[in-house]
Amino acid sequence: MENLLEDITDHVLFQAEGMIALILVLAGLPILRRIAPKVGLVDHPGGRKRQCTPTPLVGGIAIFLAVTTTLFTSTLFSEFKGLILGASALFVVGLLDDRYDLQAKLRFVLQAIIVSTALSIDGVWLSSMGSLAGVDLKLGILQFPITVLAVLGVINAINMLDGLDGLASGVVMLTLFFILGFSVESGSEIVLISSSLLGATLGFWLYNYRFRWRKRASVYMGDSGTILLGFSLSYIAVYLTLPQKTTNTLEPAYLLWLFALPLWDITTVLFKRIKSGRSPFLAGRDHIHHILLNHELSVRQTVLLIYGATLLGLSLGTSLYYFKFGSIGLYLSFIASLLFYIKVILRFEQKLSAEVIELNIARNKKENQRQNS
Template structure:
């Protein structure tokens, strides 16, 4: 009940603060302009992540919870928020934006948010040694930018992140990791409060202020929830974050093949592809919500299974994804009338 109370506080705070942030963004001319790379067609206020951050902080203040990781997380998120706000206002160069993310990551890593070893099945332990810090840094930067990359449609990043946070809450609660439950539920409340204004048609975008904040928090929460776990359990946070991770992976491959910088934007992300084959803005977002929910369900099953059960689940996921891709390709190619019929269903 305490966690639900804190969720409601962050939800209501963000709900009430967001209209003020909309007015502030318009006054400061912090708006996202339409262009040939973006989906939206009208100028929209940005920097909405600031409302989520305020809701997050207010809820933490009223919680009274004490934990050694809490202060470093607050300081790290402050660095991330400042970095995001500067980017939304001035459009920082990629190197400067990355520097802010590294500083924020270094703050939490220096205070113990590090994967130091992995328990290998059958009783062995793999000590990561000097690799623990760079691998942790890579995870934080990767997830932070993964959420940034999927923030391409109204309500997409906020909705997917909400599904991820709900999945983490369920698994962490079953593992009695109540600090992770606390962080996840507070962030979930702020997310849902913002989603009221961000779902299609959006009245405000979260901007880099929000996407970097959510990505950073997801990376840290997943580390706190699944650090020093078994080799196969390392797949759990990867499954939970399956949508942003897979989208980022293919973006990296795509840009490497085309010999483009990693920061080079394009219109080949999952949501762009779904819209290109004819799905509406709202339908595309709901489809990706569904995919993210499936990944979350797989992660919950995975967390409760044995070693060989994990192997079976991985195999089923891979086969299922391949069959889904083949089915969608078949429908799109040979059964266009059927596809169009379903697209007309609102």
């Protein structure tokens, strides 16, 4: 009976955290939107940007304030001090980037320092790569650089997805649904953080997605939001693999599938940029959403298609995990999915290039005929 009452209390508590965060974001964003122009947090049209009007960059602020408010009213600070302090510091870096457009290399160095410090405070490291043929692949001293690089990879993968209305926030929400499920099973208070993040992200998404009654987003997340969410998600994912932290642990190999779509995209982009001799740090229009838009899909169609791909990756990885394919099965299947993704993207781009060449030839031919007549 006592266990039943504890379970009911825990479920009510984590649902309340999510609802409070949702309400705080919904109530706070209209206020922050009015403040944004006064503090210079507005994204203006131009360059690679597709919007036609200036848009407030305060979604990340709303998410941060909502999540930290719910966490500081609980007893979680002492247990997750590194997570909260690290997320706060990364939020500030993102905010400075939104306001002053920091250099990519400086931003990356600051992220690396903060992530390393935050993970060290809480002792959250990927200690193992999983089990292969019954042998536990302990990382030893490599757990530190591998965990930091993995977290930085997720942070920047989600940041790079933030190119269309509702895209990054929707992908994060889908991922958080799965993370929340595993958090509930973990027997850890990390479930309260997962719930709070999901509620806050949902609140922002309702302002950011292109619904039929709204032609464009009324607010953007900004780097402050994408960096905050990327770090929080990757921290929770690593935390759930640690037997000393949770009662039911995740297989480390499953984490690749948890972030499948962002990792597919960033790996493909880096591969193409390095192959062509371009800097991997510079921004560009070579991500999955740019390619789909170039194939004349609308913004909403592109976003929904990527939602579908995200859900497919999450569902496939979770199925493999629950059917106990083991570490080697999860690793090999993810590598196969990545190679397939790269092949499909390259074919899409080749087809688009051929269509552009044909269009230019036809245009030049008409121009020559006009001049000769």
